[in-house]
Amino acid sequence: MKVAIGADHGGFEVKQKLVDYLKAKDFEVVDEGTVSSESVDYPDFAAKVCEDVLHGRADCGVLICGTGIGISIAANRYKGIRAALLYSLETAALARQHNNANVAVFGGRTMGLEEIKERLDVFLNTDFEGGRHLRRIEKIDMCGRCD
Numbered sequence: 001m002k003v004a005i006g007a008d009h010g011g012f013e014v015k016q017k018l019v020d021y022l023k024a025k026d027f028e029v030v031d032e033g034t035v036s037s038e039s040v041d042y043p044d045f046a047a048k049v050c051e052d053v054l055h056g057r058a059d060c061g062v063l064i065c066g067t068g069i070g071i072s073i074a075a076n077r078y079k080g081i082r083a084a085l086l087y088s089l090e091t092a093a094l095a096r097q098h099n100n101a102n103v104a105v106f107g108g109r110t111m112g113l114e115e116i117k118e119r120l121d122v123f124l125n126t127d128f129e130g131g132r133h134l135r136r137i138e139k140i141d142m143c144g145r146c147d
Contacts, residue, residue, distance in 0.1 A: 001124070004058035006032035006045035008071065011064025011108030013037065014116060018062060021117055027124075030058050046074035050081045053102050061103040062120065068107035075103050079141065087111075092119040096126035098133045 003022055007015035012034050022029050032048035034040045042065045049061040061083075065071035068085045075083035083103035084095035095101035104123045106116045 001060070002028040002030060002058045003060055003062060003124075004030040004032055004049045004052035005062040005064075006049040007034060007064035007108065008042035008045055008066070009034060009037050009039050010042075010066030011071075011106070014064050014106065014108040014111075014113060015062075017113055018064075018116070018120065021120075042071040043074040046071050046083075047078075049103065050075050050078040050083075054078060054080050060124070062106070063103055064106045064108045066107060066109040068105045068110065072103075072105040075105065082137070082140070086119040086123060089119060089122055092122035093126045096123055097129045098136075100128040100133070100137050 005015055005019060019029050019031050030052055032045055032052065034045060046063055049063055052058040053061045063071045063075055063083065072083045072085045075081050081103055082099055082101045083105050084091065084099060084101040085105045086092040086095060092104070104120055
């Protein structure tokens with residue numbers, strides 16, 4: 001599985017550790033930056049990861065900013081992206097099972113590395129249940145359409 005990962009300065013240190021963690025688990029990783037803890041804008045990194053997922057250059061994405069909130073808002077502006085802020089093991093599973101989330105989001109300043117790893121493992125190893133949940137995903141894709 002190929003995972004695209006990106007972060008702003010608030011998630012840089014966590015991103016670096018997750019890149020190593022994912023590679024050690026034999027995931028192919030597309031590191032979209034940032035490359036330091038110098039201040040940058042999270043929408044730029046959300047865009048890179050979302051484009052990778054939407055264009056098939058990655059199977060899923062991981063995004064990290066200080067709280068996870070801003071970068072998840074930016075990511076969810078892309079039609080076809082379902083970014084979920086994973087604040088527990090239960091939400092990590094349900095994001096995949098019920099929402100078919102394709103981007104996992106974390107707060108680099110609000111979550112510990114070990115809990116992030118645990119949630120990411122659950123996210124990556126949980127399948128979408130389909131069924132009634134698919135109907136809801138299709139409705140989400142119709143939200144805000146202007147055409």
